[in-house]
Amino acid sequence: MDTPSKRRPAAKSARSTKPVPAASESPTKPFLRFYHSDALRKKTLAVLTSLESARDPTVHRGALADIAVELTNGGLDYFFLQPLKVAKAGFIVEQSAGLGMTGVQQLIGSVIRNVVGRMTGAQLLSVAKSLREFMR
Numbered sequence: 001m002d003t004p005s006k007r008r009p010a011a012k013s014a015r016s017t018k019p020v021p022a023a024s025e026s027p028t029k030p031f032l033r034f035y036h037s038d039a040l041r042k043k044t045l046a047v048l049t050s051l052e053s054a055r056d057p058t059v060h061r062g063a064l065a066d067i068a069v070e071l072t073n074g075g076l077d078y079f080f081l082q083p084l085k086v087a088k089a090g091f092i093v094e095q096s097a098g099l100g101m102t103g104v105q106q107l108i109g110s111v112i113r114n115v116v117g118r119m120t121g122a123q124l125l126s127v128a129k130s131l132r133e134f135m136r
Helices: 038-053 057-086 091-116 121-134
Strands: none
Touching: 038 057, 038 121, 057 091, 057 121
C-alpha cells in the first residue's frame, strides 16, 4: 500500500522579479576575497573557456564541479585554517579544526557535484559567468 508523502507541494512563491545587480555594478558593497595559486587560476580559466566555447556545455559538468570544489576548499583553508595557524591556536586546536574541515569539504564536495551534475547548459554558462566576475 502506498503511503502519502509527508512533503507539502511547493507553493508558488511570490519572489521578486527584480534583476540581481552584477558584481561589477556595485563596487561599493563589502566583499571578501581569497587568493589562490596561479596553477588553480589557470586551470579554472581553462575550464571556463572550454565550457563557454563548447557546443554542449553539459559535457563540462564534471570539470566545472571539480573546479568549484577546489575553489571552495581553497576558500575554507584561506578563511579558517590559515588564520588559526597565524593565531597560534595550538596543535590540538589546529588538528581538530583540520579534521572538521575535512568532513565539511567531503560533504560540500558531494553537494556541489550533485548540483552541478544536474545543471542545464544555460545554468552552467551562468555559473561560469559568475565565476569570471568573482575572479576580477
